[in-house]
Amino acid sequence: MTDGTSTWYRKPTAIPDFINGTSKTKLELWRCSALSRRLLSLLEKTLGLESGFFSQPGRFDAPTTLLRLLHYTEEVSRPDTGVYGAGAHTDYGMFTLLLTDNVPGLQVCRDKEASPQVWEDVLPKEGAYIVNLGDMMQIWTNGRYRSTLHRVVKGGQERYSIWANYVWGALNEAVQGHPCRIQTIHVKAHVYAISHRKPGLLQRTSSP
């Protein structure tokens, strides 16, 4: 079946082209990977870890990087009835790099435990990525860097964003090594756990 407009992804050549080629999407993926490696090396410094700690075998030497291209329709969100572009959630990897167009929508809540929660708009800045810390980062750093609670509220305008997440290293690696860690978790267990929660994201009303 074809709607006559968007058939590129059904062409058998599309995947080899992506794998072998240097499309803009792939270049963006590489750019995000390089920036993520740089962020990890800065993190080593702020945590007092030896240089190269995160790039050791089994840590983030061969990470999974996800790139999502997101489209939000012109609907208006209704937080009172739980209708969002994306409901409140934290991302599950180390951190997310986010590029958005100039349409507002992303909101963060600085204090996850506050009641009621206070939401602040995060506006895009020309030439800059928004960095959201993820759950894996919170575990790695024993809560020193906490994952960012965020959501997307649609305001009646179409919106696009690019989401790149530097997720995990080897699946059997125990998340350990930070000197004052209190929690040990296997990456595989973390991935399993996150696939059974995140009701927030299910509140997304538009299809990416």
Ligand SMILES: O=C(O)CCC(=O)C(=O)O
């Ligand atoms: O589109 C955005 O600004 C954020 C998307 C997001 O938080 C997500 O997909 O996890």
Ligand SMILES: [Fe+2]
């Ligand atoms: Fe998110």
